[in-house]
Amino acid sequence: MAATADLEPTLGALLGRRELRLRLASDVHDLPGDALDRPIRWVHGSDLADPTxxxxxxxxxLTTGTQFAAAGDVDAQPYVDYVRRLSGRAVAGLGFGTExxxxxxxxxxxxxxxxxxxxLFEVPYDTxxxxxxxxxxxxxxxxxxARRSWALAAQRAISLAALRPDGLGAxxxxxxxxxxxxxxxxxAAGELVxxxxxxxxxxxAARSVHDEVGxxxxxGARxxxxxxxxxxxxxxxxxxRGGRLRGVVAIAAGDLDREGRDVVTSVISMASLALEQHQRLGRARDVLRTGMLQSLRTGDPGLARRISRDAWGPMPVAPIVVAVTDAAAASDALGELLELRADERRGALFYGQGDDGMVLAVAAAETEILDEVATLFALALGVSAPTxxxxxxAALQQARVARDRGGRGVTHFADASRTGILSALSTHEGRALASALLQPLVAHDAAHATSLVPTLRAWLDADCSHEAAARALGVHRHTVRTRLAAAEAVLGRDLAAFAFRAELWAAFAALG
Structure with missing residues (x-):
């Protein structure tokens, strides 16, 4: 804080006023280390035996000592009790007016x-x-x-600093x-910027402050x-504002005086205003980025590259990977982090709001930001193959598949695709269609005590071999033929058609 040590109202400063001619009667070595530097709120005079x-x-x-007239110099106890009472009331010093x-x-x-x-100090008779x-x-x-003057000067200097190119930093x-x-x-993500x-x-200390900021x-409260x-x-x-915090300012200081708090308050107000303005600009940038994303999806990056070059710098160098977050991850904090990283690493990151999540594109060799985003915001992030x-x-579709098949964290399409195409049928829609296709057979078995469903499943599992299906079921092959013919009649479809067989197999796979 701005130094005003020469104006501090301390006992040492008071004793230093030559015109008063005060004399310290105590031995400095007998006093606490900060006794003469302790601030004095006021000076009061009293000759009461107990003024506390x-x-x-x-x-x-200050006292002239008339309260000790009866004690004289023989009985020390009244002096001891008097000083003990003053110490208990946190009196900073005692001045004795002599003569x-x-x-x-x-x-x-x-x-x-x-x-x-x-x-203890002496106050001479003529003072x-x-x-x-x-x-x-x-x-x-x-x-x-001096403090008010400092506060005004400080606020003026801070206001001028806010007009510089990097107003917040200045x-x-x-x-x-x-x-x-x-x-x-x-x-807003709790990172020191x-x-x-x-x-x-x-x-x-840096770790402790970082944790407290988080x-x-x-x-979320202001x-x-x-x-x-x-x-x-x-x-x-x-x-x-509360519920929409933009960040935190941390100051390595404890209790500030009123002037110090006023200066800090002015900075908080200016910083909050600057961040709100930045947010409004951010919304406009988000709309522009969404348009660029639509342009990229057409396969013609020319328009997006021109806009990016003029507004932010070059697009990430191909080959790139495309990533998409889950829809619930959209937040101001995520957008601010991405904006910050895009500004810090110009040409390494593009992002824009997609239909069902935030879409990111980074150079295939620089994917660290994807891990940071997934970890910091605990979200699901699907990542395409390089393209x-x-x-x-097509890469965006891969990223969606990876996101939907993965859990929290980063899931790469190469890993998600190893589970096979049929695993994509394991959705509410896929199971509903499969159940509808097989329902006539299930109903027939329930009404007539037949076994059309297990027979059809065993036949498909046996690569449509009647003999192998019969062995698996423990029945004669003619029984299998009879049941399959009944299944064709119930379904109204020809089991000789490969496409229908594949559809039935997919239905069984979807239902597990």
Whole structure:
């Protein structure tokens, strides 16, 4: 954060005001290490034996010592009890006005302050208590003015940074410089996309922040969050609207003062606005990409290549593989990740929204992005065999087959195709058609106690051999012939036709 150390209202700064001529009576070595650097909220004067009900934390108390008149220098206990009460109220220091009620500081008070680690200083007779209080108040006012001035200057610098070509990156960098700390911006997928200074976090801290960002994004609510790792504090602020978060800004800082929070809020507002504008542009780009996808499916990539060259850079170099996600995977986060990767690796990725999922095309030798997408979004992704752009539509059909036959993760068409053509019949539609074809035989068997269905199945399994089917069924071959003739009559079809035999075999295969 911008330095204003010379304006900090601390006990050390107060003692350093030469015009006050205050003298530290405590030995510095007897005080806690931060005793003189502790911020002072106010300076108050009181000669009450117990002023603590009227005091606030981080306050310096001034006294002339009239409350100790009865104790004198013999009984030390009143001094010990007095200092203990002040310490319990978190008083930052005690100033003793000499030559008013007595000469010098009572030794018993010095010992009590030393034992309690309470800073004790002398206020000379000709230095009014009001002058000490006013000096601290002036420092507080000067600090507040400096912080407001810093906040205005910081917001002006950040606004100018937002006008640069990479407005978001420049804004994040300027915020880091103004706060004098590390600042990182994460996208909607939880990946770090910008940071300043670069690589400033160690691996453990970076991992912890990444995990917390992921948790914040999964909750989906617009909110702030805090994280502490190995004594280092981080503040996280979401970008975008609740339910449609665009990312997270992480700051390596804990509690910021009001001015610091105001500066961060301005950055969050500008970043959110920039991302919303980017989203609107993204929708227009998505429409353009969908049109390019339709052009590619015609087998003529010329139009798509010209548009891509002018808008994003070259298309992936053939041979390519085509991939398609499941329809449920469509999301703003997926689109933003693909846009980011397409921008980072110009010419290595094309994507567009298809009829039933997001369609991706990458060079056949650069398929790492497909694994990343499938893993990060836990989706099903079918991938075609390598092809040229003239085979784009056929490759898209291959990718759909691979997606539909595979599960979560990446499924290649080469692997899916090994299960055979008949496995494609194992669908609701295929089973419905198969059941309808065989239903007359099933009904006949149920009504007349015949065995037309098992006989027909055994005959087909035996390559249409009557003798082999009879052996499998344990009946005479003439029984098989009689049953097959009855099946022909029930179905009204000729079993001698190969096409009908194939259709029956496919029906049995579909029904398992």
């Amino acid at each position: 009900p009227f005091l606030a934390d981080d306050l310096v108390l 008013v009620a007595r000469t010098g500081i009572p030794p018993a008070l010095e010992r009590a302050c030393r034992d309690a680690g309470m800073p 009014p208590f009001i002058a000490v209080a006013r000096a601290n108040a002036e420092t507080i006012a000067a600090q507040a003015y 804004t994040i960098g300027e915020l880091a410089r103004q706060l004098n700390t590390w600042v990182g911006m994460y996208d 910008r940071e300043h200074p670069a690589d400033a976090l160690d691996a453990d 948790a914040v994004l999964r909750r 909110a702030g969050s805090s994280l502490r790792r190995d004594g280092r504090a981080f503040t996280l602020q979401t970008l975008g 040229g752009y003239d085979g784009f539509d």
